[in-house]
Amino acid sequence: MTFFDVLNLVGGLSLFLFGMTLMGQALERRAGNSLKQLLGRLTTNKFAGLLTGIGVTAIIQSSSATTVMVVGFVNSGLMSLRQAVNVIMGANIGTTVTAWILSLAGIDSHNFFVSLLKPSAFTPVLALVGIIFFMTGKSSKRKDTGMVLLGFATLMFGMETMSSSVTGLRNVPAFGRLFTAFTNPVLGVLTGAILTAIIQSSSASVGILQVLASTGAVTYGAAVPIIMGQNIGTCVTAILSSVGTTKNAKRAAMVHLCFNIIGTVVWLSVFCVVKSLFCPALLAEPASLTGIAVVHSVFNVLCTILLFPLGDSLEKLVCKLIPDAKVPEHTALLDERLLKSPALALKQSRKVLDHMAVTAISALKASIDCVLTYDTGTAETIRGKEDETDHLEDILGTYLVKVTSTQLGNEESAQATEYMKIIGDYERIADHAVNILESAQELVDKKITFSEQAAGEFRTLCEAVKEILAISYQAFVDTDYQVARETEPLEQVIDSLKETLRTRHILRLQKGECTVDAGFIWSDLLTNLERVSDHCSNISGCVIDAFRHNMNIHENLRAYRTTDTDFMREYQAYQSKYHV
Numbered sequence: 001m002t003f004f005d006v007l008n009l010v011g012g013l014s015l016f017l018f019g020m021t022l023m024g025q026a027l028e029r030r031a032g033n034s035l036k037q038l039l040g041r042l043t044t045n046k047f048a049g050l051l052t053g054i055g056v057t058a059i060i061q062s063s064s065a066t067t068v069m070v071v072g073f074v075n076s077g078l079m080s081l082r083q084a085v086n087v088i089m090g091a092n093i094g095t096t097v098t099a100w101i102l103s104l105a106g107i108d109s110h111n112f113f114v115s116l117l118k119p120s121a122f123t124p125v126l127a128l129v130g131i132i133f134f135m136t137g138k139s140s141k142r143k144d145t146g147m148v149l150l151g152f153a154t155l156m157f158g159m160e161t162m163s164s165s166v167t168g169l170r171n172v173p174a175f176g177r178l179f180t181a182f183t184n185p186v187l188g189v190l191t192g193a194i195l196t197a198i199i200q201s202s203s204a205s206v207g208i209l210q211v212l213a214s215t216g217a218v219t220y221g222a223a224v225p226i227i228m229g230q231n232i233g234t235c236v237t238a239i240l241s242s243v244g245t246t247k248n249a250k251r252a253a254m255v256h257l258c259f260n261i262i263g264t265v266v267w268l269s270v271f272c273v274v275k276s277l278f279c280p281a282l283l284a285e286p287a288s289l290t291g292i293a294v295v296h297s298v299f300n301v302l303c304t305i306l307l308f309p310l311g312d313s314l315e316k317l318v319c320k321l322i323p324d325a326k327v328p329e330h331t332a333l334l335d336e337r338l339l340k341s342p343a344l345a346l347k348q349s350r351k352v353l354d355h356m357a358v359t360a361i362s363a364l365k366a367s368i369d370c371v372l373t374y375d376t377g378t379a380e381t382i383r384g385k386e387d388e389t390d391h392l393e394d395i396l397g398t399y400l401v402k403v404t405s406t407q408l409g410n411e412e413s414a415q416a417t418e419y420m421k422i423i424g425d426y427e428r429i430a431d432h433a434v435n436i437l438e439s440a441q442e443l444v445d446k447k448i449t450f451s452e453q454a455a456g457e458f459r460t461l462c463e464a465v466k467e468i469l470a471i472s473y474q475a476f477v478d479t480d481y482q483v484a485r486e487t488e489p490l491e492q493v494i495d496s497l498k499e500t501l502r503t504r505h506i507l508r509l510q511k512g513e514c515t516v517d518a519g520f521i522w523s524d525l526l527t528n529l530e531r532v533s534d535h536c537s538n539i540s541g542c543v544i545d546a547f548r549h550n551m552n553i554h555e556n557l558r559a560y561r562t563t564d565t566d567f568m569r570e571y572q573a574y575q576s577k578y579h580v
Contacts, residue, residue: 012158029140050090055094057093088255089304096293264303364436372455
């Protein structure tokens with residue numbers, strides 16, 4: 001193999017990978033919306049999900065793309081984790097179609113019509129049609145169709161180039177000995193997994209294996225473990241796509257990995273037993289392009305046959321591997337057996353809601369502290385508390401809905417409604433804590449510091465927000481109507497304070513005393529803090545509503561602001577206290 005053969009091999013590999021990527025992306029765009037709708041609808045039962053995964057992947061020629069779509073669906077709530085399991089299994093079968101198409105390059109016949117099936121015969125025609133579609137097409141669909149054909153022609157040309165460049169390796173003893181080493185199953189699996197993880201496509205890595213097999217140096221004994229490893233390596237794309245998603249979306253990506261690892265371990269064990277006990281002569285035979293396609297398909301079908309009946313167990317496994325965020329034992333208070341006694345169920349709900357309130361308030365206070373003094377450990381704690389409040393909102397909201405479906409008196413019904421409103425407010429306060437934390441992180445990342453004047457103004461606003469958090473929490477815990485009334489004047493002062501600080505920032509910006517980047521962060525901080533005060537107003541408003549036996553919170557607060565003489569006196573007192 002000469003230096004120029006190596007250059008041809010590198011060039012052919014580059015064209016092959018580029019063509020594979022180009023074709024896959026164009027196929028996904030060409031039929032993307034309809035395929036995504038199909039993927040969302042046709043997963044109503046196990047077999048429908050399996051067939052949908054096979055069909056979609058066969059069309060877009062990428063199990064990675066299908067799995068990434070599935071992760072996105074699960075993340076947005078359009079598909080359950082159970083549905084995703086079946087689709088992912090089907091995707092592993094659908095991806096084997098590529099190897100069958102590539103195996104057409106191995107056709108060797110002097111018959112004219114059979115020779116037409118060879119890619120070298122029809123690829124130039126596809127390239128011509130593709131370039132015409134791409135150059136003359138006015139619609140995006142026509143251009144994407146041309147791109148699909150051009151991508152296929154490119155990958156087939158790259159494969160032909162690779163095949164011709166490695167022909168000389170047939171007579172190189174060292175190359176044959178290299179693939180003899182791959183007959184070690186573990187080494188073969190690792191090689192296949194690493195190669196596929198690097199190029200992020202099992203279809204492409206199988207194609208590369210088929211090219212190497214054309215030299216006659218790759219035996220079936222070496223090819224089988226490599227193909228098994230390729231299935232594991234292709235999971236990298238889905239795992240990367242799940243970064244920053246919901247827990248269920250991460251679990252969907254983990255299903256893909258577990259499915260392939262379990263399938264590989266089981267069938268590799270069977271392969272090793274058969275190899276050692278029976279020593280089939282086939283394993284020593286050179287693998288053909290078609291033979292590799294057969295092995296790829298059979299392996300994925302066997303994995304699906306093995307694990308398809310165990311879909312529920314696979315779902316439970318990934319839920320254990322990626323558990324829900326740990327929550328305190330307060331959740332154990334929500335015992336469904338208490339639903340027979342609604343008053344007791346509401347009492348337990350209040351205990352959990354009280355814990356949720358404390359968690360949200362502490363997260364908000366910690367995030368405020370992080371703005372001026374950022375701490376990584378505190379940041380992680382804040383995110384953990386936000387996760388906890390999300391979980392508490394889910395389980396408490398569900399429990400309260402069950403409580404309201406029982407026979408409740410008027411007072412108990414009003415109490416349940418009040419709690420359902422308040423859990424939403426405390427959950428949003430925790431969300432704002434994370435928003436403020438992200439602004440603090442941005443300040444650190446961009447090395448931005450506020451001026452002394454701005455920092456002082458920020459501290460004043462934060463003190464006002466901390467006080468309104470304390471007042472609204474006390475009003476809720478003690479069910480104190482008089483304390484609840486103190487919230488609205490302070491909320492109005494915080495609204496006014498926000499506008500004042502925003503105006504002052506604009507003036508500093510005009511004088512060149514502040515940067516635009518700092519201004520965006522400043523605006524986000526003011527907005528989040530002001531919205532926290534709105535939620536505090538809602539919480540105290542629920543206490544006022546309960547006292548007045550009138551659940552019209554906005555009407556009650558409006559009446560208080562416009563007709564109650566105490567409101568203006570308290571407003572002026574807070575305005576004086578938090579003057580900047």
